[in-house]
Amino acid sequence: MSFSPDPLDTLQQVFGYDAFRGNQQAIIEHVVAGGDALVLMPTGGGKSLCYQIPALVRPGVGVVVSPLIALMQDQVDALLELGVRAAFLNSTLDWREARQVEQAFQSGQIDLLYVAPERLLTDRCLEMLSRGKVALFAIDEAHCVSQWGHDFRPEYLGLSVLAERWPEVPRIALTATATTATRHEIVHRLQLDGAQQFVSSFDRPNICYRIVEKNEVRRQLLNFIQTEHDGDCGVVYALSRAKVEETADFLCRQGVQALPYHAGLSATQRAENQSRFLREDGIVMVATIAFGMGIDKPDVRFVAHIDMPKSVEGYYQETGRAGRDGAPATAWLAYGLQDVMQQRRMIDESPGDTAFKRRLGQQLDAMLGLCETVNCRRQRLLAYFDQQIEPCGNCDTCLEPPQAWDGTVAAQKMLSAVYRLWRERNQRFGGGHLIDILRGKLTDRVRQNQHETLTVFGVGNDLSEQAWRGVLRQLLAMNILAVDHEGYGTLALTDASRPVLKGETTLMFRREAEKVGRQSRVAKP
Ligand code: ADP
Numbered sequence: 065m066s067f068s069p070d071p072l073d074t075l076q077q078v079f080g081y082d083a084f085r086g087n088q089q090a091i092i093e094h095v096v097a098g099g100d101a102l103v104l105m106p107t108g109g110g111k112s113l114c115y116q117i118p119a120l121v122r123p124g125v126g127v128v129v130s131p132l133i134a135l136m137q138d139q140v141d142a143l144l145e146l147g148v149r150a151a152f153l154n155s156t157l158d159w160r161e162a163r164q165v166e167q168a169f170q171s172g173q174i175d176l177l178y179v180a181p182e183r184l185l186t187d188r189c190l191e192m193l194s195r196g197k198v199a200l201f202a203i204d205e206a207h208c209v210s211q212w213g214h215d216f217r218p219e220y221l222g223l224s225v226l227a228e229r230w231p232e233v234p235r236i237a238l239t240a241t242a243t244t245a246t247r248h249e250i251v252h253r254l255q256l257d258g259a260q261q262f263v264s265s266f267d268r269p270n271i272c273y274r275i276v277e278k279n280e281v282r283r284q285l286l287n288f289i290q291t292e293h294d295g296d297c298g299v300v301y302a303l304s305r306a307k308v309e310e311t312a313d314f315l316c317r318q319g320v321q322a323l324p325y326h327a328g329l330s331a332t333q334r335a336e337n338q339s340r341f342l343r344e345d346g347i348v349m350v351a352t353i354a355f356g357m358g359i360d361k362p363d364v365r366f367v368a369h370i371d372m373p374k375s376v377e378g379y380y381q382e383t384g385r386a387g388r389d390g391a392p393a394t395a396w397l398a399y400g401l402q403d404v405m406q407q408r409r410m411i412d413e414s415p416g417d418t419a420f421k422r423r424l425g426q427q428l429d430a431m432l433g434l435c436e437t438v439n440c441r442r443q444r445l446l447a448y449f450d451q452q453i454e455p456c457g458n459c460d461t462c463l464e465p466p467q468a469w470d471g472t473v474a475a476q477k478m479l480s481a482v483y484r485l486w487r488e489r490n491q492r493f494g495g496g497h498l499i500d501i502l503r504g505k506l507t508d509r510v511r512q513n514q515h516e517t518l519t520v521f522g523v524g525n526d527l528s529e530q531a532w533r534g535v536l537r538q539l540l541a542m543n544i545l546a547v548d549h550e551g552y553g554t555l556a557l558t559d560a561s562r563p564v565l566k567g568e569t570t571l572m573f574r575r576e577a578e579k580v581g582r583q584s585r586v587a588k589p
């Protein structure tokens with residue numbers, strides 16, 4: 065088939081759009097001219113056209129490497145409908161079908177070929193590619209090459225072979241998620257040193273970011289959905305399969321049309337739930353992060369996290385699935401003390417060397433910083449991607465600025481309680497008991513251990529239990545207190561505790577919304 069050599073004609077005639085968006089035109093012209101490119105564009109920004117149009121305009125077949133096998137069929141069908149001859153090669157084809165595709169490639173009868181990376185790297189596939197004419201290589205979801213990222217795919221490391229075997233064929237790597245570090249890693253591992261980088265704004269102005277303190281998360285979630293997104297399509301992310309199931313059940317019982325999605329479901333069940341989510345209105349998908357990559361549903365009105373994501377990149381990627389149509393959408397996250405404890409524990413227990421753990425720790429700290437900030441969430445989020453903006457006016461901290469309070473004295477009380485227990489009694493305890501001591505509560509445990517005789521007993525009865533939990537959470541978030549996981553989640557001082565105890569630092573904390581606390585206390589039996 066012959067397409068116009070002019071990218072704009074192709075955009076209009078084949079894809080039916082009037083004009084390019086953002087960087088598209090510059091990227092396309094660069095690749096059409098044979099240049100390598102690294103494209104950083106947020107989800108929904110329009111990355112696909114950046115390789116599809118050059119593939120049509122340049123002679124030969126555009127080869128697209130994508131890890132999203134489940135979506136290839138849909139992508140190919142959509143292109144076929146536009147009159148573009150597209151095909152894919154992955155493990156879902158039987159040998160006969162694969163043969164047909166291979167022959168079509170060699171005789172130049174297709175325009176675009178989608179290939180799974182593990183397939184591409186087989187000798188058979190590489191040989192096939194050398195027998196035909198390749199217009200360009202597009203490496204989609206290029207951040208999968210990053211070993212530090214949450215989507216690492218070892219096969220991606222092998223893709224440097226493309227630079228070695230086809231130095232004259234332009235390569236375009238695309239991703240929606242890249243900090244400066246990830247960007248460097250992509251360039252390095254895919255041998256894209258000479259590639260021009262196209263970085264779009266990562267701002268998604270129509271998404272309102274909100275992070276609330278977690279207390280009864282299922283109720284909070286239900287309340288959020290019912291009051292703000294009744295009947296809307298949305299995604300709820302949870303960390304574990306069990307929590308996904310439980311939450312989906314709960315929402316269904318409360319009249320929300322919710323479906324579960326996680327890697328423990330059968331492939332058929334997953335495919336069915338995904339297609340219902342895509343085709344029906346108002347479905348809420350409760351999922352682990354196994355769900356969502358590459359899903360192009362424009363009218364997702366909210367993304368809710370009931371567990372804190374492990375990194376800001378993950379959070380950005382997941383929340384970015386909301387509001388792709390540009391209409392207002394909400395990114396809602398409930399975050400609490402348990403999230404900090406759990407994630408620190410997961411890092412401690414993860415296999416991997418010290419450097420790896422340190423990196424995970426830094427990613428977590430950045431995420432915690434976003435949760436605890438009293439400044440604009442969007443500003444903080446974009447700063448993570450090296451983009452500076454003014455306070456946005458469309459996030460919770462802009463709309464209802466939280467108060468900050470000087471928590472230095474409270475922190476000192478908590479740290480001295482940990483210190484005294486350790487020095488005077490050689491004991492370590494978890495947060496709950498510590499707060500009981502500070503608030504002077506005569507519980508059984510306090511009596512058994514004679515903790516009412518400690519000098520710190522009752523010194524903190526000026527603050528509510530909730531406020532103390534907030535102090536504890538923020539101290540953990542700032543690494544001023546540490547959780548000892550071998551000691552069943554007991555608390556210990558860190559190097560950062562000393563300056564606080566000595567009065568050398570001032571600590572400003574977020575004031576917790578007491579209203580939420582009061583409601584939840586009433587609701588509890
Ligand atoms: P990404 O891969 O960056 O997440 P897509 O390539 O899937 O984004 O594009 C997102 C949506 O925007 C798609 O529905 C696509 O058809 C549409 N789109 C892309 N470019 C344009 C354009 N220039 N004009 C209008 N719509 C566009």
Ligand code: ZN
Binds near residue numbers: 439455460
């Ligand atoms: Zn803001």
